[in-house]
């Protein structure tokens with residue numbers, strides 16, 4: 001048994017209306033009622049957050065959001081602040097997902113502001129990092145990850161980061177059916193842990209949960225989670241169906 005409690009997090013992206021999300025959440029509550037030693041999180045769309053919070057109330061499932069704005073309030077049409085997410089029942093927020101970086105211009109500087117804002121609002125940030133296929137082929141993986149971690153966590157201290165989670169998601173493995181091999185994933189996770197050790201010290205590096213994301217499914221979850229530095233999964237496609245997601249949550253059985 002690892003000392004870090006694994007986190008299996010479902011990112012529902014732009015899927016499911018409020019009622020659909022509630023239906024899935026209720027089913028998941030039933031299917032995961034018996035899980036112990038694993039933390040489960042689901043991140044529905046903003047409009048479904050409050051309803052899903054109610055549906056999972058009293059269960060072991062945690063609520064997360066998929067994004068936030070870095071300001072607390074103000075004239076930012078279309079944006080949502082950390083305090084609003086906390087008030088809606090969120091404990092987690094996904095930050096810097098590759099789709100945000102790719103389609104919505106989230107740079108490392110923006111990601112840093114968002115991580116800082118999440119922490120101020122009392123949310124646990126899930127900072128997503130990962131290289132593209134071209135970067136991997138050019139042997140730039142470690143440089144890219146180093147930059148994403150250094151800049152994403154700039155001006156934050158060890159004490160700020162007790163609730164930080166990092167998700168390593170190779171961009172080439174997201175929604176493609178391609179998964180990193182367990183060895184590839186382990187190598188990167190160990191590298192990320194060593195970066196945290198260098199920047200913030202051993203204690204944080206040892207307690208930090210590093211999730212793997214990218215085409216995680218029931219057929220590969222057990223092997224991935226068996227690696228010493230993989231502390232959970234951030235799951236897209238396979239989190240949408242409650243039965244399938246429940247199989248991931250039960251990876252230990």
Ligand code: PGA
Nearest residue numbers: 174175214215235236237
């Ligand atoms: P996927 O997505 O599981 O569908 O590959 C992972 C993610 O985007 O977090």
